[in-house]
Amino acid sequence: MWKSIVRLSSLTIKNIKNVKNGTIIMPHEYNRGFDCGGAEILGVYGQNGSGKTAIVDTFSFLQQIMIGEELDQRIADYIDTDSESAEVNAEFKIFKENILYEVGYYINFSKGDNGICIDREYINCAINQDGSRTNKNVFMDYRRNETETIFKPQKRLEELIGKNKDIKTDLIVAKKMAEKSNCSYIFGENSRDIFFNNVSDKFKIYVDVLSALFRFALGDLYVIDNSHSGMISTNVLLPMSFRVDKEKIGMKGDFAVPLMEPFVLDSERKELLKEIVDQINTVLYTIIPGMRIDIKEYGKQALDSGEDGWKVELMSVRGNKKPIPIRMESDGIIKIISILNALIQAFSNASICLIIDELDAGIFEYLLGELLDIFSKSAKGQLIFTSHNLRALEMLDKESIMFSTVNPNNRYIHMKNVKDSNNLRSMYIRSITLGGQEEPIYEETDSLKISRAFRKAGKLLHEERKKSCDGNS
Template sequence: MSNSKYRLSKITIENIKNTEYGEISFPVQGINNERKAGLLGIYGANGSGKTAVIYALNILKTLMSGYALDNDTYNYITKGKNEAKLKFEFDFETKDLISYIAYEFILAKDNDEPLYVKDEKVTYKRQEDSRTIVLIDTTRDESTDLLFSPKLKYEHVKKDKDTLIDLMVSSKMAHEKRESFIFRKETLDLLKDKWERHIEYHILTLLNKYANFNMFVILDNKYNHLPFFFRIADEKKQLLQYGEIGLRYGENEIDTDYYNICTRVVSQLSLVLSEIVPGVEIKIKDYGQVTLKDGSVGNRIELMSKKNDVEIPIKYESEGIKKIISILSALAAMFNHQGVLVAIDELDSGIFEYLLGSILEVINDTGSGQLIFTSHNLHPLEVLDSDNIVFTTINPLNRYIKFTNVRDSNNLRNFYLREVALRATGQKEIVYDDIKKHKISKAFRKAKNYSE
């Protein structure tokens, strides 16, 4: 996937958290431009739907990678609703394919029954196609016994009865395990030699690999360890290793493979960190070899920060430094590879605003991949174009908007604050439900009775 180019072009969200409906279209960066990042910042009040976008992307990555959703995904569906619908649209370009591709699905819950995935659909339209083509659609028609449509494709696969039975089992397992039927490894393996048009199977595997190798979704969870989201390639940009690793604060006993990954990742991160936070480095302190629980030989290590020749355990560093370290490897991959997407919740958490603005400026001007982030810090509004910013509204049925009437001479930060305070910029939706200061004061006085 090293020479491939991918862009997420649009997200449609229905009934995720407090977003009953919202659409986000991403800036058109020109897929043939080798060095142009696609940045999108999501801004808005607390509880206004920013993190719903990151949740949606995390769901996409999980399902399209062929993994099971967590139990708590059940709670992501808007309260009072039984279903959530998500649709993701992409522009893909590889050496043998230039195509629009879309993947949509429904998350459903029936009363107290476990969450499950249904009505999955993949469509595509290549440059040479005159219309959008349905590749596979698992929406069930009660009048037929089709496992999926289009019917002609299903009938072709159905010729092999053993394959059909195995697909029925895969469908049942996907339902029970909160997985995608389409992107389960078992389903993809079964369809490999049964799909009439090779290009369509190729599209499914491209989506699967994209989610596994090129998507990094970083939620603002409070970890008891330091997470590293990494993607390691060789000199020819061929992918070697990818994923997430976590080192607990304090000492860790890890196997040799894990140790080699950690050593390489930390070495790369330290180079970037020392430029972002001058004088600060990170390193692995190796206490030597140990015998692990399985009897194999590993190493006992601890992650350290170093400044002015003084080393301290990373657990005593500031939250801002920890946040920067945890996202740096994924940002580096996104900066250097057009096919990588990184989504970060609360990017500004603990990071000095001027530094945040500088990082985003560098990525926007000279990076290659896509970065989607939520933030409360308004400084990036002064360094990014208005096309790179989406604002949340107080309308759950139209949760995301881009500002209109913004001139090149306008300072977007001031423009936004003027809309928040005065609603004076002519937007069709309200972006902030004005608070009443006297009511806050009254509430604090009432709270006195509970604090004495």
């Protein structure tokens, strides 16, 4: 099961934040070969408030759902204020030996008296094998309001149950548990136990698909949202996204390192931090010439449990200079350190999908371009990012860039009429001012109105100060 390579093909969202309807498409979406084809990069560009972060937020919620966690009630705040429901449809390709599965996972969220819930979810699949492709058919369709049905289609349900009627009872219980826990029925823990342990030959293909998607969400999907940059800019925490594979046991997550003062770790987390730092240092010195990070130990200190702990601090070392605490480095360098382990994973693993909001935050423009160019030419995994820095438009192919539009019903588009000799950055800026694309990509601002508004605000401020001075006198 671990040998499967899962790749995102596209993501469609409806009624999420200010996106009525929008689809992002990965560069290899239309490639149906059995080779996943190396690195895929997709950068999403657009003016402020045009739906870029909605993509990252959706991936974050999608990951939680696909690993069976309870539905985050914050989703209710993300649903468009004029709507009572929202939709997400993620398309994947699963590469396994000489088989290619084209899989879609659809979710419908709805608001209710008790908060947000999954009203419907289904998975469909087409199989490419031995030179032929099946139709893309739904093999599991759960609907919350259909209390008399476990899931549709009935044929797949019968294949799963077979002659063991106890499985039917278990599936009914799993459905009730998913609704009580407010989690996905398809990916909920109780359902997974039934699906993954099923020995029916007829249902085995679908078990392979479900397990591959679950393991992808659990171990291969990284979502780095704006909270990372927020913690860094407040100089409170350094959240290092990481994955460590050790003796067939993988660990993945965010290792939050306090920046304000030394901190205490148990022996296991101290060893984990050392592995993360060693991986980062392998690349860091080439990005920030001559720099590495060290773990400074202050000695043993008892934990609350009574066990031995170690008081440590992350230090920045450059050449023969005296080490300094990592918090003394710039936000840009700390940002690079926070995402570097995840970038290393995406560079070397074809099944990794890394999503980063505002990749350019604090990173020097030229360095950003170099990193993207290296990734596009040599990496194996997928990278999706949002950015305001236009350097990427000069470094990546046109298929690797999408732009948010003014139209909420068609929120993301590729630039049209782009030739290989064109500078995409220049075309984008020209399209902002002159148009000519499928949709307007910039909601026009009036510099005269802005200037007038600033003068008006300054005049009001001056009058308030004058009143305050007259009152004091």
